[in-house]
Amino acid sequence: MPTQVDLIPEDAPFPNEQREWLNGLIAALAGWEGSLGGAEQGGGEAKESFPWHDPGMDINERMELAEGKPHARQLMAAMAQLDCGQCGYLCKTYAEAIAFEGEDLNRCVPGAKETERKLKELVAEHQADKPAVEAEPKLEPKPKKKGPLGTRDNPYMARLKSSTPLNADGSTKDTRHVEIDLGDSGIEYEAGDSMGIFPENDPRTVDAILADIDASGGEKVKAPSGENRLLRQVLLKEVDITKPSDEVIALLADSAGDAEEAEDLRLLAERGAEEGQSLLELLRVYPSARPDVQKLVDELGPLQPRLYSIASSSRKHPNEIHTTVAVVKTAVYGRGYKGVASTFLAKRLSRNGEVPVYIQRSDEFRVNADPDHPAIMIGPGTGIAPFIAFLQEREARGDSGRNWLFFGNPESAKDHIYREQLESWRDSGLISRLTLAFSRDQEDKVYVQNRMREQAREFWAWLEAGAVIYICGDAERMAKDVDAALHDIVAEQGGLSEAEAGRYVETLSAEHRYLRDVY
Numbered sequence: 001m002p003t004q005v006d007l008i009p010e011d012a013p014f015p016n017e018q019r020e021w022l023n024g025l026i027a028a029l030a031g032w033e034g035s036l037g038g039a040e041q042g043g044g045e046a047k048e049s050f051p052w053h054d055p056g057m058d059i060n061e062r063m064e065l066a067e068g069k070p071h072a073r074q075l076m077a078a079m080a081q082l083d084c085g086q087c088g089y090l091c092k093t094y095a096e097a098i099a100f101e102g103e104d105l106n107r108c109v110p111g112a113k114e115t116e117r118k119l120k121e122l123v124a125e126h127q128a129d130k131p132a133v134e135a136e137p138k139l140e141p142k143p144k145k146k147g148p149l150g151t152r153d154n155p156y157m158a159r160l161k162s163s164t165p166l167n168a169d170g171s172t173k174d175t176r177h178v179e180i181d182l183g184d185s186g187i188e189y190e191a192g193d194s195m196g197i198f199p200e201n202d203p204r205t206v207d208a209i210l211a212d213i214d215a216s217g218g219e220k221v222k223a224p225s226g227e228n229r230l231l232r233q234v235l236l237k238e239v240d241i242t243k244p245s246d247e248v249i250a251l252l253a254d255s256a257g258d259a260e261e262a263e264d265l266r267l268l269a270e271r272g273a274e275e276g277q278s279l280l281e282l283l284r285v286y287p288s289a290r291p292d293v294q295k296l297v298d299e300l301g302p303l304q305p306r307l308y309s310i311a312s313s314s315r316k317h318p319n320e321i322h323t324t325v326a327v328v329k330t331a332v333y334g335r336g337y338k339g340v341a342s343t344f345l346a347k348r349l350s351r352n353g354e355v356p357v358y359i360q361r362s363d364e365f366r367v368n369a370d371p372d373h374p375a376i377m378i379g380p381g382t383g384i385a386p387f388i389a390f391l392q393e394r395e396a397r398g399d400s401g402r403n404w405l406f407f408g409n410p411e412s413a414k415d416h417i418y419r420e421q422l423e424s425w426r427d428s429g430l431i432s433r434l435t436l437a438f439s440r441d442q443e444d445k446v447y448v449q450n451r452m453r454e455q456a457r458e459f460w461a462w463l464e465a466g467a468v469i470y471i472c473g474d475a476e477r478m479a480k481d482v483d484a485a486l487h488d489i490v491a492e493q494g495g496l497s498e499a500e501a502g503r504y505v506e507t508l509s510a511e512h513r514y515l516r517d518v519y
Contacts, residue, residue, distance in 0.1 A: 052077040053091065055475035055518055056483070059114055071126045072099040078118040080111035082475065082519055085360040086196070086307050088152050098123070106245065106301040110519060113243060113272055120246075150187035152305065155198060155356035158182055160349045161320065171414035174327040175382060176346040177311070180357060182319050189314050191389035192365040192517070194307040195321050198356040199341040201242070201303065202348070205280055206235045212283040213290055221297045231293055239300035241279045242340055246272055247299045248279065251291050258288035265289060276337045306341035307360055309472060309517060311385035313392035321357070324385035324417070365470070365517045371399040374467035376459070378482055380408035380437070380448050383473025384418060386517060390470070395430050403430060404462060406448045408437035433458075448478070449485040460493035468513045475518035486514075 050073070052062035059078065066077035076095035083090045087107035089097055097103035098119065105119040150156045161179040180195070189195075210217045210232060217232030224238055235241060246269050253265035265286055273282070279300070283289065312322035325346045328339025349355055367390050368375070375394070377387040384407050391403060405422070409415035415438070425431040435455065439445040452459055463469075471482055483505075491501035508514035 050076065050092070053081050055081040056480040057081070059118065063118070071122070072096050074122050075099055075119060078111070078115050078122060079108050080115060082110055084110060084307055084519060085152075085194070086110070086305060099126075104302070107304060109304045109306065113245075116245070117272060149185060150357070150359050152196060152358050152360070155196070155358040156182070156185045156187055157354045158185070158321075158357045160345075160351055160353050160355060162351065163325075163346050163349070166324070166417035168414040172410065173415055174329065174346075175415075175417055176325045176327060177418075178308075178323050178325050178345060180321045180323070180355070182321060184319075187359060189310060189321065189359045190361070191310065191313045191367055191393040192362045192386060193310050194360040194362065194517075195310050195323055196305045196307050196358045196360050197341060197345060198237075198305050199303070199344040200237050200348075201235065201340060202338065202343070203236060205241065205278075206232060209235060209241060209280050209283065212280070212287075213293065213296070215293055219293055221294050223297070224302050231297070234297055238303055239297060240303050241300065242337075243301070244273050244277070244279045244282060245299065245301050246270075248296070249273060249282065251295055251299050252282060252286060252289035255291035256286060256289040258286075261286040261288050276331075303340070305358075307519075308345075309382070309385040309389075311388040313389050313396055315396035316392045322388070324382045324388075326382045362517070364512070365472075365515050367393050367397075368401075368468050368512075370401070371397060372401045374402045374404070374462050374465055376404045376406070376462055376467050376469045377472075378406040378448055378452075378470065379472040380406070380478060381473060383471075383478070386472050387470065388418060388421070391425055391430060395425075402432040402462075404433040404435070404467075405431055406435045406437070406451060408439065408446075408448045408451075410438065410440045412436070412438040412441050447481065449481040452482065452485045452489065456489045456493055459489050463490070463508075466513075468515065469508065470515050470517075472517040473519075479516060479518040 052065040053076075054062075057065075062077040062081070063074070066074045069077075072095050075098050076092050079091040079094060081091055086109040087094045089107075094103065094107065098105060105123065106116050108115040108119075147154045159181045161181045162177075163179075164177045166175040166177055167173050207217075215231055217230060217235075219231040220228050221231050221234055223229045223234045229238075249265055249269035249272075253262050253269060256262035256265055265282075308323040308325060310321055311324050312320060325342050327346045328337070328342045330337050345355065365386065371394075375390070377390060379385070379387045384405075387405060391405075394401070394403065407422070409417065416436075422431065422434060426434045435448075435451045437446050437448045437451045439447055469486070471479055473479065487498075487501050487505055490496060490504045491498060494501065494504065496504060505514060
């Protein structure tokens with residue numbers, strides 16, 4: 001195993017996560033690849049490129065690009081490529097933590113089961129390729145030191161101040177403006193950061209599971225944290241009961257008293273649970289499958305934190321964090337599904353109720369330090385959240401640079417969230433241009449990328465004047481479509497070839513003038 005290179009001492013005045021990031025950055029610049037605990041060290045060679053590090057790529061395409069690469073790089077390609085921090089790492093450092101430190105394989109929240117299954121496959125193949133004499137025992141994750149208050153491993157118990165509906169009656173969406181009271185914690189954040197929360201499972205679902213497995217909930221079990229806790233509390237706060245892992249399904253198969261149910265469960269364990277198929281559903285579909293409660297807890301994956309873009313500036317709200325939450329409630333293949341974190345934060349948590357929160361810092365997605373720079377902000381739906389923070393920040397700083405906001409949602413009459421605030425900022429001049437795209441207000445659906453193309457000439461003029469483009473929202477569809485529109489505008493308005501337009505956009509990224517916070 002390569003030697004860990006720590007250039008920033010542990011007693012330096014930085015949070016643990018920031019210190020680790022700085023170590024990695026400095027080491028990478030010095031040519032010490034692997035300083036974050038992973039790859040072999042090189043002798044000052046050129047910076048490694050990661051062509052698969054694109055959240056818009058399909059996982060199969062990413063794996064093809066990583067073919068023949070070292071084990072840690074293949075693991076990285078299986079990640080969701082968002083560098084969102086929900087796993088406690090970046091994609092690269094999480095992959096290295098798995099490869100060299102035995103980290104858990106189920107921490108990539110946006111990658112979900114697809115990433116988890118691919119990681120298991122890669123780890124198994126890597127172990128199988130090793131000669132028997134080189135067989136290594138399973139690595140145990142290194143214990144992590146408790147960080148400062150307000151970090152992932154030391155969250156602050158904040159209180160819910162308010163959860164205000166933003167959509168009008170009759171909307172197909174339920175979006176909330178959520179305000180969290182930080183009290184006198186002293187926790188600091190910047191516009192562009194995200195707030196991580198540790199949610200709780202729905203207590204009604206937990207009670208239904210307990211009833212189905214004939215448990216009271218008062219049984220003492222060893223929790224994933226290693227402590228002895230009551231079963232109900234573990235199911236409520238510590239394990240994921242909405243997305244059963246292959247190991248959980250295999251355990252149900254082994255415990256099934258009915259041979260046909262056992263066979264069906266074994267087949268399901270091989271292909272994985274379907275989207276929206278929860279533990280409760282499996283227990284009810286296969287009533288003879290009743291595992292030992294401790295074994296069940298051991299196999300259930302940990303309940304992972306969720307991240308929400310911060311919708312406030314600490315210059316205006318130093319003791320609060322605001323965010324925008326889309327309450328997830330949908331049907332998947334006929335199954336009712338509620339988002340664990342969104343329903344907890346926006347609906348189940350009572351006023352003044354406690355929620356563990358932490359700050360996931362962003363080193364890239366920041367308001368430009370130049371007060372005169374023009375800013376183009378593109379954030380449909382809940383993607384508007386960080387731009388509420390950015391505009392508050394620029395207003396508080398007294399920046400003179402122009403701001404152009406693109407916002408979209410289904411219907412203007414029901415889904416024009418933050419309308420009064422945005423129009424007030426437009427009237428005051430803080431927002432120079434407010435471009436709206438309500439997709440279902442007309443027969444042909446119109447999205448923010450369509451509005452970009454309609455105003456291509458002005459968009460190009462802003463770019464040539466030094467504008468910074470900020471994008472926040474869905475990575476799979478919106479961000480890809482906006483990126484395509486940007487390339488088309490650059491090619492058309494700049495009179496450039498496709499390749500030249502590509503290089504122009506790459507230069508924007510290199511100069512930190514094209515920044516994305518996508519998920």
